Amino acid sequence: MGKSSSHHFVLHCKKGTMKKVLFAALCLVYLELSMRVVSAPICSYGQAGCHVPSLADLFERVIQQSSRMHSVSSDLHSEFEQYFFPSKNIMGKRKCHTYDILTPQDKENAQRLGREQLTEVIVTLLRAWGEPLSELHQSMSQDQHQDFNIYSSNKALEISDIVHELKDGVKIITDKMRLMGVLSNTVGYNSPESLVPSSAFYTQGDLDSMDHHDLLYCFRRDSNKVKNYLRVLKCTTLPELGC
Amino acid sequence: MMKNVMEVLFLLMLLFTVHAKEKSYNPPEKPALTRCRSPEKETFTCWWEPGSDGGLPTTYALYYRKENSETVYECPDYHTAGENSCFFNKNDTSIWVNYNISVVAANALGRAFSDPVDIDVVYIVKPNPPEKLKVAVMEDKGWPFLRVSWEPPHKADTRSGWITLIYELRVRLEEEDDWEMHLAGQQKMFNIFSLRSGGKYLVEVRCKPDHGFWSEWSSTSYINVPDYFPREKSMWILVAAFSAFIFLILTWLLHMNTHRLKHCILPPVPGPKIKGFDKQLLKNGKSDEFFSALVVPNFPEASPSKYEDMLVVEFFEVKEQELMLEESNDLLDGGLKYESSRSDSDSGRGSCDSHTLLLDKCREAKEERQTNRDGSLIEKQIRQKDRKEEAISPDISSGRVKTWPSLYSPLPQYGSNPLDKQSSLEMAKQHSLSISSFLTQPGTKDALGLSYMDFCLSNKQNHVHPQTQVQTRSNVNISNIGHKHAPAGLHSPTTQYVEVQRVNKEDMVLLQPVLSRCGLIEDCPHLPKGEDYSKVKGVDYDNRLLLQREGTGEDMCSGMDQETNGERGNCYTTSTVSIMQKPTACIYTVMPIQEGMALTLNGYVDTANMGNLPSC
Numbered sequence: 001m002g003k004s005s006s007h008h009f010v011l012h013c014k015k016g017t018m019k020k021v022l023f024a025a026l027c028l029v030y031l032e033l034s035m036r037v038v039s040a041p042i043c044s045y046g047q048a049g050c051h052v053p054s055l056a057d058l059f060e061r062v063i064q065q066s067s068r069m070h071s072v073s074s075d076l077h078s079e080f081e082q083y084f085f086p087s088k089n090i091m092g093k094r095k096c097h098t099y100d101i102l103t104p105q106d107k108e109n110a111q112r113l114g115r116e117q118l119t120e121v122i123v124t125l126l127r128a129w130g131e132p133l134s135e136l137h138q139s140m141s142q143d144q145h146q147d148f149n150i151y152s153s154n155k156a157l158e159i160s161d162i163v164h165e166l167k168d169g170v171k172i173i174t175d176k177m178r179l180m181g182v183l184s185n186t187v188g189y190n191s192p193e194s195l196v197p198s199s200a201f202y203t204q205g206d207l208d209s210m211d212h213h214d215l216l217y218c219f220r221r222d223s224n225k226v227k228n229y230l231r232v233l234k235c236t237t238l239p240e241l242g243c
Numbered sequence: 244m245m246k247n248v249m250e251v252l253f254l255l256m257l258l259f260t261v262h263a264k265e266k267s268y269n270p271p272e273k274p275a276l277t278r279c280r281s282p283e284k285e286t287f288t289c290w291w292e293p294g295s296d297g298g299l300p301t302t303y304a305l306y307y308r309k310e311n312s313e314t315v316y317e318c319p320d321y322h323t324a325g326e327n328s329c330f331f332n333k334n335d336t337s338i339w340v341n342y343n344i345s346v347v348a349a350n351a352l353g354r355a356f357s358d359p360v361d362i363d364v365v366y367i368v369k370p371n372p373p374e375k376l377k378v379a380v381m382e383d384k385g386w387p388f389l390r391v392s393w394e395p396p397h398k399a400d401t402r403s404g405w406i407t408l409i410y411e412l413r414v415r416l417e418e419e420d421d422w423e424m425h426l427a428g429q430q431k432m433f434n435i436f437s438l439r440s441g442g443k444y445l446v447e448v449r450c451k452p453d454h455g456f457w458s459e460w461s462s463t464s465y466i467n468v469p470d471y472f473p474r475e476k477s478m479w480i481l482v483a484a485f486s487a488f489i490f491l492i493l494t495w496l497l498h499m500n501t502h503r504l505k506h507c508i509l510p511p512v513p514g515p516k517i518k519g520f521d522k523q524l525l526k527n528g529k530s531d532e533f534f535s536a537l538v539v540p541n542f543p544e545a546s547p548s549k550y551e552d553m554l555v556v557e558f559f560e561v562k563e564q565e566l567m568l569e570e571s572n573d574l575l576d577g578g579l580k581y582e583s584s585r586s587d588s589d590s591g592r593g594s595c596d597s598h599t600l601l602l603d604k605c606r607e608a609k610e611e612r613q614t615n616r617d618g619s620l621i622e623k624q625i626r627q628k629d630r631k632e633e634a635i636s637p638d639i640s641s642g643r644v645k646t647w648p649s650l651y652s653p654l655p656q657y658g659s660n661p662l663d664k665q666s667s668l669e670m671a672k673q674h675s676l677s678i679s680s681f682l683t684q685p686g687t688k689d690a691l692g693l694s695y696m697d698f699c700l701s702n703k704q705n706h707v708h709p710q711t712q713v714q715t716r717s718n719v720n721i722s723n724i725g726h727k728h729a730p731a732g733l734h735s736p737t738t739q740y741v742e743v744q745r746v747n748k749e750d751m752v753l754l755q756p757v758l759s760r761c762g763l764i765e766d767c768p769h770l771p772k773g774e775d776y777s778k779v780k781g782v783d784y785d786n787r788l789l790l791q792r793e794g795t796g797e798d799m800c801s802g803m804d805q806e807t808n809g810e811r812g813n814c815y816t817t818s819t820v821s822i823m824q825k826p827t828a829c830i831y832t833v834m835p836i837q838e839g840m841a842l843t844l845n846g847y848v849d850t851a852n853m854g855n856l857p858s859c
Binding site for chain 2: 067070071074095099103105106107108110111221224225228231232233234235236239243
C-alpha cells in the first residue's frame with residue numbers, strides 16, 4: 001500500500017513538474033513574442049516603424065564598444081606576455097603595420113585635425129585591423145599551445161568581431177553627422193584597400209607566437225587610439241553632453 | 244743628507260697612499276629609474292634613484308630615444324620636477340610612442356648606465372586628486388543624506404575628451420577607523436545615505452583614468468550631520484511598543500496560570516479526614532476491625548448542649564455493609580474535594596437530594612435547585628440508580644427504617660443483595676433507631692420531635708456501647724416507623740427515611756424522618772425549596788462536618804452552633820415544636836468527620852454512614 005502510494009506520488013509529482021515546465025516555457029515564449037512586438041527596430045534613416053537613435057546614443061554605443069575592444073586586447077597582451085615573455089621585453093626594432101597611418105600623437109594635434117579627418121583616421125585604423133585580427137584568431141586556435149590558446153583564441157575572435165562592428169558603427173555615425181550638417185561632405189574614404197597593410201607585413205609565412213605578440217602589442221595601442229579619438233570626436237561634436 | 248730627505252719623502256708618500264686607500268674613489272654606481280608618471284597625458288616626469296656616487300661628485304644625465312628613431316635626446320628639464328628627475332613638457336611628449344629612457348651617472352672615475360626603460364605615456368597616467376570637494380547635508384522625506392560633489396583636477400582635460408576619469412570616494416565617522424568606499428564612475432556627484440544622527444563625517448575622493456593609476460586622495464572634507472528627531476522618536480516608539488507587547492504577554496500568562504499560582508502561594512486547605520477510617524480494612528471485609536478503628540477514644544465530648552431540650556439523636560452508629568461504604572467511598576473519591584463541595588452548590592437542593600430519599604418525587608424541585616453542574620450529573624445518576632434500585636429495593640419490613648438508600652448508590656453492580664443491605668441496614672444504622680421512638684408517629688413532626696428528644700435523652704448514657712444500644716432500640720422502634728409513613732407514592736410504604744435535622748451544641752445529631760410530605764408526595768408543590776436536606780457546609784477546626792440547611796422562608800432553625808451560622812442556611816428553630824410542625828426540618832449536624840466519611844457527591848451527608856456521632 002505504501003509503495004503504490006509513493007509511486008503514485010512520484011508520478012503525480014512528475015506530472016506536476018512537467019506541467020510547470022511547460023507553463024514556464026509557454027510564459028517565456030509569450031514574453032519574448034510580446035517583447036518583440038513591443039520594441040521597434042533601430043534604423044539610422046528613420047524609416048517608418050523604427051526607432052531612430054540619437055547621435056548621442058550612437059556615440060555612447062560606439063565608445064562603449066571601443067572601450068571593450070581595448071580592454072580585451074590589453075588583457076590578451078598581458079596574458080601573452082606573462083606566458084611567453086616574462087622578461088617584459090617589448091618590441092624593439094619591429095614596427096606595427098599601421099605605422100604609416102598618420103595619427104595625431106597629442107591633444108593639440110588631435111584637436112587641430114578636425115572632425116572629418118579624425119573620423120577618417122578612425123575608420124582607417126579600424127579597416128587596417130580587420131584582416132590581421134581574423135588571421136590572428138585562426139592562427140591562435142591552431143596553435144599547439146592548447147591550454148593557453150583555447151582561452152585566448154576566443155578573445156581574439158571577440159576582438160575581431162568588435163572591430164567589425166565598430167567599423168559599421170562609425171560609418172553610421174559619420175553618415176548621421178553628414179546628415180546633420182556637422183560633417184562636410186568632402187570627406188571620403190580615400191585610402192584605397194591596397195594601401196592597407198595586411199598581416200603579411202609581419203611575416204611571410206604563418207604567424208608564430210612572436211608574431212602573435214607583436215600583433216597584440218600593436219593592436220593594443222591602436223585600439224587605444226581609436227577609443228581616444230572617438231571620445232575626442234564625441235566631445236567636440238556634442239559638447240553639451242558634459243565630457 | 245739626501246738620503247735622509249729621500250727617506251722622509253718616501254715615508255710621506257707611503258703615508259699618503261695609505262691614507263688615500265682608506266677613502267677610495269670609485270666610479271659611480273648604476274642609477275635606476277624608479278618611475279615615470281604623467282598627470283594629464285600631455286606631459287610626464289621620470290625619477291631615478293642614484294647609486295653610490297663613489298665619493299666623487301657625480302652628474303646624472305637622462306637620455307631617451309623615441310620609437311623607430313635612432314636619435315638620442317637628453318632630458319630637457321632636470322629641475323622642474325625636483326631632484327633626480329626629468330620633466331618632459333608638452334612639446335617633447337608624444338603619446339602612443341615608445342620611449343626608451345636611461346640615466347647615466349658620471350664622475351671623475353667613470354660612468355654608469357642604468358637599465359633602460361620602455362614606456363608609453365598612455366599607460367603611465369596618474370592624475371592629480373580631484374579638487375573643490377564639497378559636502379552638504381540634504382534631506383529626503385525627513386531623512387538626511389550627504390551630497391558630495393567635486394571637480395576633476397584642473398590639469399586633466401576631460402572637457403575635450405582627451406582624458407576620461409572615474410572617481411571613487413570614501414567616508415567615515417570621525418571616531419571610527421574604517422572607511423566606507425563608494426565607486427562613483429564618471430559622475431562628479433554622489434549621495435550618501437544611512438547617516439548617524441549628530442555624527443561628524445570625513446569625506447575624501449580620488450580619480451583614475453580608464454587605464455592608469457589611482458590618484459592620491461584629495462584633502463579631507465568635514466561635515467557635521469545635525470541631530471534629527473524622527474529617527475530617535477521612532478526608536479523610542481519601537482521600544483515602547485515592544486515592551487508593551489511583552490507586558491501583555493506576561494499578563495496573559497499570569498492570567499492563564501492564576502490557578503496554579505494560587506495553589507503555590509495559597510495552598511488549599513486539606514480536606515477532612517475521618518480518623519481511623521481505613522479503606523483497606525473496609526475492603527478486606529472485616530467490618531469489626533473497621534468499625535473499631537473508627538472509634539475514637541474520648542469521644543464524644545461531653546459538653547452540654549444548649550438545646551438539650553431538643554430532641555436529639557445522641558449519635559449514630561453507622562454500621563454499613565461494605566457495599567454502602569464502598570459506594571460512598573467511591574462517591575467520595577469521585578472527586579468531591581472538600582473545598583469544591585463547599586462551592587458545590589448544595590444550595591437549592593432540597594431534602595429530596597438527600598440520598599436517603601426516594602428521589603423521583605422530588606425530581607422537579609430538585610432540578611430547579613440544581614446550581615452545580617457536577618452535582619446535577621451525579622444527582623441524575625443517583626436518580627437513575629434510584630429508579631433502578633427502587634425496583635429491587637426490598638420492602639423493608641415494617642419497622643425497618645431504610646436509612647440507607649440503596650437508591651443512592653451509583654454503583655449498583657456490587658451484587659449486593661438488597662436483602663443483605665437491608666439486614667445490615669437494620670443494624671447499626673439505627674440512628675434511625677433513635678428515630679424509632681420518633682417515628683412512632685409518622686408523618687407528624689410533633690411526634691418526630693418528641694421522638695428525638697426521647698432518644699436523645701435516653702441515649703445519653705449509652706455512648707460507650709453505642710452500637711448495641713442503638714441497635715436494640717432501633718429494632719423496636721423501627722418497626723413502628725414502617726407503618727406510619729406510608730404516604731401515597733412511596734414505593735415501599737414500610738420504609739422510612741431519616742434525615743439529620745440538626746446538631747446541637749453538644750454535638751448531638753438531630754434526626755428527623757424525611758417524610759415531609761411535601762418532599763415525598765407529589766401533591767405538595769409548594770414545597771419550599773432547599774429545606775429538607777442536610778448539606779455540608781464546611782469543616783470546622785476540629786474536623787467536624789458542618790452541615791447546614793439551605794432554606795428560606797419560614798423555616799427557621801435556631802442557629803445552635805455557631806459553626807453553622809453561615810452565609811446561607813441560617814436556620815433558626817425556635818422550638819422543637821416548630822420544627823415538628825414544619826414539613827421540612829432544619830437540620831444541623833455537627834459530627835466529627837473521619838476518614839472516608841460518606842459524603843455524597845453533592846455534599847450531603849449520609850446519615851446512614853455516620854459513626855461516632857455526638858451524643859447529647
